[in-house]
Amino acid sequence: MASTDDKPALKITLEDLAKVNLPQQAAQAAAAASPAAATGARQYGNISTTGTEPVVADEGKSNIFLQGWFYLGVAGLLGSLVGWGIGEPFFHDGGVHTLGDWLLIPMVVAFICVGLGVAESIVERSSRKALLRGLQALGAGALGGLIFNFVAGMIFAIVRAIVIEMGVQTYRNPGFWVARGIAWMVFGVAGGIVYGLVGRSGKKMRYGILGGMLGALIGGLVFDPISMLTNRGGPSRAVGFALLGLATGVAMGIVESALKDRWLYVASGPLAGKQFILYKPVTVIGSSQQCDIYLFKDNTIQPQHASIELRGAQTFLHATGQAFVSGQPARNRALATGDLIQIGRYAFHFRERQRN
Secondary structure, X not given: XXXXXXXXXXXXXXXXXXOOOOHHHHHHHHHHHOHHHHHOOOOOOOOOOOOOOOOOOOOOOOXXXXXXXHHHHHHHHHHHHHHHHHHHHHOOOOOOOOHHHHHHHHHHHHHHHHHHHHHHHHHOOOHHHHHHHHHHHHHHHHHHHHHHHHHHHHHHHXXXXXXXXXOXXXXXXXXXXXXXXXXXXXXXXHHHHHHHHHHOOHHHHHHHHHHHHHHHHHHHHHHHHHHHHXXXXXXXXXHHHHHHHHHHHHHXXXXXXXXXXXXXXXXXXXXXXXXXXXXXXEEEEEOOOOOOEEOOOOOOOOOOOEEEEEEOOEEEEEEOOOOEEOOEEOOEEEOOOOOEEEEOXXXXXXXXXXXX
């Protein structure tokens, strides 16, 4: 009689064994399905898939060339050297001052303004915008250079009289350097005004003025010590004006970054690593060079593809073309800090300063 505890024998066929996937085989199958993952290639997500958080590799964390303080500093440096190079041949050391002597500093200030005005457009590879802003900056900078040179001269005379009353007799005394630094802050004001004018933003102008004043103060403080070290007129002016332009640009970039309220950080695409500070009530994004944010090398992006609207404490994305926010299709969408915006091959992190 058979026992009630007896159980049917377990039978495993060759067909059952063939269906078993070992861990190594599973990894190979996944690699075959996603070759990019197997080779370690960067993944940017598939924006046609909705409902999932896209994967975007941040390509630009170490790209110093797209940092505002860097390209503004280089632009100020180059602009000052161009202005010095044009004006220096007409400058005469000692004796009676000529027209060339009076025009040297306005020339330097004008071309610093040109450099600061076109820097961002060059970084964005927008040649048309750079040309337009360059012409605007040259006209405004030339006029501003003449006006602010006169104002700086008055301030320098007043402060120099004060330090002389305090016992300062020669330009080798640091008190004299301070007098020049205070006077040259006026040139930073000129640079900031032009920077805001070509950018068509009052807030950008205010940040530019503050940064320009700090940078020009530094440039004025070091001008006379450089002259003492070189002991030659032309080279000392070249180095001194170069540091004026460099310090002005760097300071403007640092102040902008420190005081920014809302901005887009480019996580992927040709401009990865750059940040676009949202100054205007409406910032237009598209493939037209007339846009505030010009996106190039992508045929899927419309001339005016989307816009970012600042409405009080809230920020909204309005898109006429295809756009995604954190993987979801978006036409009109309120943005929150950390949201990922994808437009064509570009990806932006929206960020805003935390409010207390």
